[in-house]
Amino acid sequence: NPDRKILFVLDTYEKLWNIYKNDNFKLDIDEWITDIVSELVNTNTLFIISGREELKWTLKNPEWEKFIDKKQLDVFTYEESLNLISKLGIENERIAHNIAAFSKGYPFYIELSLDIYERNKETSIFDDLTNHEKILNRFKDNLGAKQTTILEYLSVPRRFDNELYSYISKEFNFDSSESFFKELISFSFFEIDENEYKIHNLITKSFNNS
DSSP: OTTOOEEEEEOSGGGGGTTOOSHHHHHHHTHHHHHHHHHHTTSSEEEEEOOSSOOOHHHHOGGGGGTOOOOOOOOOOHHHHHHHHHHTTOOOHHHHHHHHHHHTTOHHHHHHHHHHHHHOOOTTTTTTOOSHHHHHHHHHHTSOHHHHHHHHHHTTTSEEEHHHHHHHHHHTTOOOOHHHHHHHTTSTTEEEETTEEEEOHHHHHHHHHO
């Protein structure tokens, strides 16, 4: 159907390049993607590619400059924060406005607030939070003792797999049950990539400094 629009979204694009430091290799590793995009460039197709680094396609072919529209993402505005908070399921206006104020538009702190709210739904829980450090401390205050301790250990390597988690659990006599592990990695600050788990650097920094 020529009137139908197709959207492709490629997130965390820099992961394609993680093992390569040389820009020439970066161009080679994603050449198959540029081939696909070039085939569809004059169709009703839009590619949204997000990542921590800019695309390097113009280094190999300057013609790409005509087709790439770069947008730098910024933190959310206050209204955008409220909209996200509402979509995440927090309907209490007092809580929503408190989160929007102290998160300062950073999605990480908004999602971390949701982690706290799901475990403690007191209306006043966010009243005295005025900065990011306080929200991290409040999050840790609402953790169970076992969760706090295991996160302290996992924050040292920051990245871990099932084998390392199992070793740490047995070595330090933690709960190694599947249910405990699933509850642990359900926190918003865990990034899961196949069988590897990564903890957000702000969480690891908070635990390592405590």
